[in-house]
Amino acid sequence: MQGDPEVIEFLNEQLTAELTAINQYFLHAKMQENFGWPKLAKHTRAESFDEMKHAEILTDRILFLDGLPNYQRLFHVRIGQTVTEMFQADRQVEVEAIDRLKRGVEVMRAKGDITSANIFESILEDEESHIDYLDTQLDLVEKLGEPLYLAQLIEQPDS
Template structure:
């Protein structure tokens, strides 16, 4: 098309790709946690996966609105043999930290390129990712502080 800003388009596709990766990782963890009887944690992971799916859907819609195609690129994949809850939560925390950095960078690009529709979309997604990060950090801190007792009381 050529009418859409190339920097904005490239960045929207990168954010989209990261969301697709997060969906797969969170769904994989959701099913594993459900199988382990960690039902509260499984539900949270399922909700997070659905949130990421909504983000990907909004991003795809924005890319199409701008007259471009959604590029499917290589994305992060779940670790098949990963069943350690603390490692899962720390991985997710890292995913969210990276997402927040990517979104903040994207917001700056959109602002500089005067694409405020895309900027507002990224700001909406950013708030959701910050909420995910806050919840994950609280869980990791509590597991480190209280160990299995926290897992039994709050995640099963």
């Protein structure tokens, strides 16, 4: 099925964002694991996998519309050095995604591509959930301070 070029471009732009987020979240998860924060690393890794699912859905839709998914492009990967910087960097990715998804839904609906709009709305719901989690964590870090916040994330190895 031949898709609208503007819709395909929005789908590809969001695909680029998802591929970037996969890398950013995965590296943050590996860093968190290395820093001894396994609980946080597990959650961040799951977020990376969520973004991978989004990338798969977008890829399928682009191909269905006879477009070519662009896997060669990435946005800037923002890597934090502290837990606060990681959360802030990840939050920025989500803020940008939410704006892009909302704009995309409007364009897709105006062009009559309800299925693509529904896909964007589903991804939007997930991204709003991600940003809610990040806002909560940033609020906790602010209230508790990084050392106390991180103390909750440390697990002792089994003896």
